[in-house]
Amino acid sequence: MGFRGLVAALLIVGALPVNAAEAAAKVDCAKVRCLALTFDDGPGRYTATLLSHLKKEKAKATFFLMGKRVPERPAVVRRMAKEGHEIGAHTYSHPYLTTLPDEEITRELESARDAVAEVTGKEPATFRPPYGDTDDRVLELAGASGLAQVMWTGTTLDWSLRDEKKIKAAVLRLARRDGVILMHDVVPQTVRAMPGILRELKKRGYHLVTVSALLKGRRLGAGESYP
Ligand SMILES: [Zn+2]
Numbered sequence: 001m002g003f004r005g006l007v008a009a010l011l012i013v014g015a016l017p018v019n020a021a022e023a024a025a026k027v028d029c030a031k032v033r034c035l036a037l038t039f040d041d042g043p044g045r046y047t048a049t050l051l052s053h054l055k056k057e058k059a060k061a062t063f064f065l066m067g068k069r070v071p072e073r074p075a076v077v078r079r080m081a082k083e084g085h086e087i088g089a090h091t092y093s094h095p096y097l098t099t100l101p102d103e104e105i106t107r108e109l110e111s112a113r114d115a116v117a118e119v120t121g122k123e124p125a126t127f128r129p130p131y132g133d134t135d136d137r138v139l140e141l142a143g144a145s146g147l148a149q150v151m152w153t154g155t156t157l158d159w160s161l162r163d164e165k166k167i168k169a170a171v172l173r174l175a176r177r178d179g180v181i182l183m184h185d186v187v188p189q190t191v192r193a194m195p196g197i198l199r200e201l202k203k204r205g206y207h208l209v210t211v212s213a214l215l216k217g218r219r220l221g222a223g224e225s226y227p
Helices: 001-025 045-057 067-071 075-083 102-120 136-144 164-174 188-203
Strands: 034-040 062-065 085-091 149-150 179-183 205-211
Touching: 001 136, 045 075, 045 188, 062 067, 062 102, 067 075, 067 102, 075 085, 075 102, 085 102, 102 136, 136 149, 164 179, 164 188
Parallel strands: 034 062, 034 179, 034 205, 062 085
Antiparallel strands: none
């Protein structure tokens, strides 16, 4: 093998794992039925177990993390990123954002964003307001911090149901093509219900993807709200 052949071979070998991983991660939601499962308020003590359930079913999810909890479990957050899940900010301390003055809103959003970036090396591009409490002012300030807002199409109310069967039933009732389902990985019943939820959703033809994958190649702009 000449030098050029060797270089070509190295390039191919070097490129394969990346391409294979990309191909596996790329689901075309324009062609197949996609659903985004999202988990707020982590990382918590059940998050690692949830990641294992997702991995087993090759499902991707989106996590909106509380900034102050990130330093408690940096390894779990790094694993989240490494396993292809998406990470957004869920503020630093989970306040009602619309009740805060501008500079505190910005501080809540940016310190959560920075806490994630410090651990994963990647700045989140999205945030989700705690309690869904948002308005035009919050959205504008988020935009100035480079963040897009992600809401949901269905909320399971898992934090109040606290029952595996009811949580599973809620997810299945709310599931629809290109939907965004809100759950909490700090609710143990949600994490315990997840293997059954994932199997049933797959049986119903859903591809479980990140919120970004739902956008079919489009990128959310700073200050935009989705869906
Ligand atoms: Zn929350």
